[in-house]
Amino acid sequence: DVKVTQSSRYLVKRTGEKVFLECVQDMDHENMFWYRQDPGLGLRLIYFSYDVKMKEKGDIPEGYSVSREKKERFSLILESASTNQTSMYLCASSELQVNTEAFFGQGTRLTVV
Amino acid sequence: GDSVTQMEGPVTLSEEAFLTINCTYTATGYPSLFWYVQYPGEGLQLLLKATKADDKGSNKGFEATYRKETTSFHLEKGSVQVSDSAVYFCALRSYGGSQGNLIFGKGTKLSVKP
Numbered sequence: 001d002v003k004v005t006q007s008s009r010y011l012v013k014r015t016g017e018k019v020f021l022e023c024v025q026d027m028d029h030e031n032m033f034w035y036r037q038d039p040g041l042g043l044r045l046i047y048f049s050y051d052v053k054m055k056e057k058g059d060i061p062e063g064y065s066v067s068r069e070k071k072e073r074f075s076l077i078l079e080s081a082s083t084n085q086t087s088m089y090l091c092a093s094s095e096l097q098v099n100t101e102a103f104f105g106q107g108t109r110l111t112v113v
Numbered sequence: 114g115d116s117v118t119q120m121e122g123p124v125t126l127s128e129e130a131f132l133t134i135n136c137t138y139t140a141t142g143y144p145s146l147f148w149y150v151q152y153p154g155e156g157l158q159l160l161l162k163a164t165k166a167d168d169k170g171s172n173k174g175f176e177a178t179y180r181k182e183t184t185s186f187h188l189e190k191g192s193v194q195v196s197d198s199a200v201y202f203c204a205l206r207s208y209g210g211s212q213g214n215l216i217f218g219k220g221t222k223l224s225v226k227p
Binding site: 094098099102104105 | 147154220
């Protein structure tokens with residue numbers, strides 16, 4: 001059974017903390033994505049990566065960075081967490097071919113207090 | 114750039130009612146089209162897909178047909194159940210697109226009442 005696994009389902013962090021969200025896929029996919037999901041705004045792309053050490057900004061990269069040192073792992077970093085980063089974060093992976101689907105993790109509900 | 118537009122929600126239906134969720138797209142090239150479903154508290158999972166014009170994707174009683182002439186991929190189900198209550202996302206992938214070639218609509222929340 002193919003899997004995208006996010007390290008936490010729920011996280012509570014304090015304002016100003018450095019936060020790491022980890023995502024691992026076991027399908028040898030080239031693409032990996034980080035989205036945030038907020039009511040009424042749908043999915044907004046933060047960053048994506050198409051290869052190890054490669055990354056591209058999405059729609060809302062401000063306040064975030066990413067790391068992809070190994071093909072199977074894609075980390076999202078909140079350099080200094082703020083309350084407006086309270087959200088649901090979704091990781092996904094896919095093959096490069098556009099006729100294939102993306103697979104999603106179960107999501108991380110992050111609350112910054 | 115590429116984009117997906119789907120009908121605004123929320124949509125509330127009674128059990129056994131007919132469901133249509135409209136989805137239209139703009140894309141360069143020849144996109145593949147997808148419907149994803151998100152149950153409460155979960156990530157997204159693929160519901161169905163179609164990769165070329167006139168293809169029909171189907172799964173769990175849901176269907177959608179890739180209409181190139183109208184650039185549409187509307188989701189339908191003949192008789193919804195309470196368990197279909199979820200958020201539905203239309204999406205496309207295209208070689209001409211950006212953002213990792215994966216573009217989503219904003220989602221449509223469906224509530225089915227007994």
